[in-house]
Amino acid sequence: MKKLNWRNIWTNVRLLLMLAVIAFLYSFTSKRNEDRKIKKPIVEFLDEGSLFLTHESVNKLLIEKNQEQQTIGKVNLDLNKLEKSINEHDMVEKSEVFVSIDGVLKAVVKQKTPIARVFENEGSFYIDSEGNRMPLSDINTARVPLVSGEINAVKEQDLYELLKLIHSDDFLKKNIIGVEVLHGGSLKMTNRNFNYVINFGKTKNVEKKFNNYKAFFQKAVQDSTISKYKEINLKFTQQVVCTK
Known part of the structure; x- marks a missing residue:
């Protein structure tokens, strides 16, 4: 008759007992966790x-x-x-x-992140970073460009892309405070620190026009001529036309 290996049997029994204890503790802990009041x-x-x-x-x-x-x-x-x-x-x-x-x-x-505030006959609302409408808040007001005028004269997506570009650019975000949509879809913008008006034209070649504007602004500040202008015309992508 083959002799039983009591050492192996006892080892297996202890292993089973340990597993049973672990299972019990896990079940007990899970139950207590489920019953825990919020x-x-x-x-x-x-x-x-x-x-x-x-x-x-x-x-x-x-x-x-x-x-x-x-x-x-x-x-x-x-x-x-x-x-x-x-x-x-x-x-x-x-x-x-x-x-x-x-x-x-x-x-x-x-x-939601507001990137502009629109004024229409029906009221006022924000445009968020996803291009959707966002209501005004009772507890805070966002410092974003104010959009007014004939809003329907420009495509909604085109206007959103322009506003999104302003919001994502540190210089434009601080500089541009107003966008007015004119009859026919042209845009007129106002800036934070100076009295000139920006004649932006339509929502075409937007990045090129803004790059031209930033280059003009940097040079005009260096030359100390920035305060002499009444209008900055960006309609022509090859040049910036300024009126004193």
Whole structure:
């Protein structure tokens, strides 16, 4: 008869017992984690510098079916639903909602970025960095170019691309404060520090015109002649025509 190897049997038994203990502890911990009540939520904005909605307004969106978060078990919380409700807010570009290990409900929110403010007969609104309408905020005002005039005289996409270029360029973002759409689709712009008007023409060769304007501005500042001009004409891409 073959002799039993009690050492190997005991080793296997101990291994099985260890696995059973680990499984029990994991199940126990998971159950406690699922039953954990949600603590007071925390709202974090990725761009704290200029808020267009309040922490309180996001907190309200984190309340599910009029229940206080503290009475909801972690396992019963629908994070996708909460995240969707925040993302549907007119001021929000995207958000992420999650619960930390210690039961804190947290929402990380990225706001929409306004790049211009449009004035129309129906009212005023922002254009965001994605080219969509964004309502004005009750708590903050964005320092962006003001767009007015016959807005429908220029293609919406063309106007958006021009405004996006202004917003993405450090010099233009600081310099251009107003864009007026004239009859026929030509643009007239105003700058922050000087009294001259920029006759931009239509939304064609936009980058070339802005490069011409930046080259002119740099030279005129160096020559100390910048304050003498009344109009800067950028309609002709081969030259900048200035009127004193």
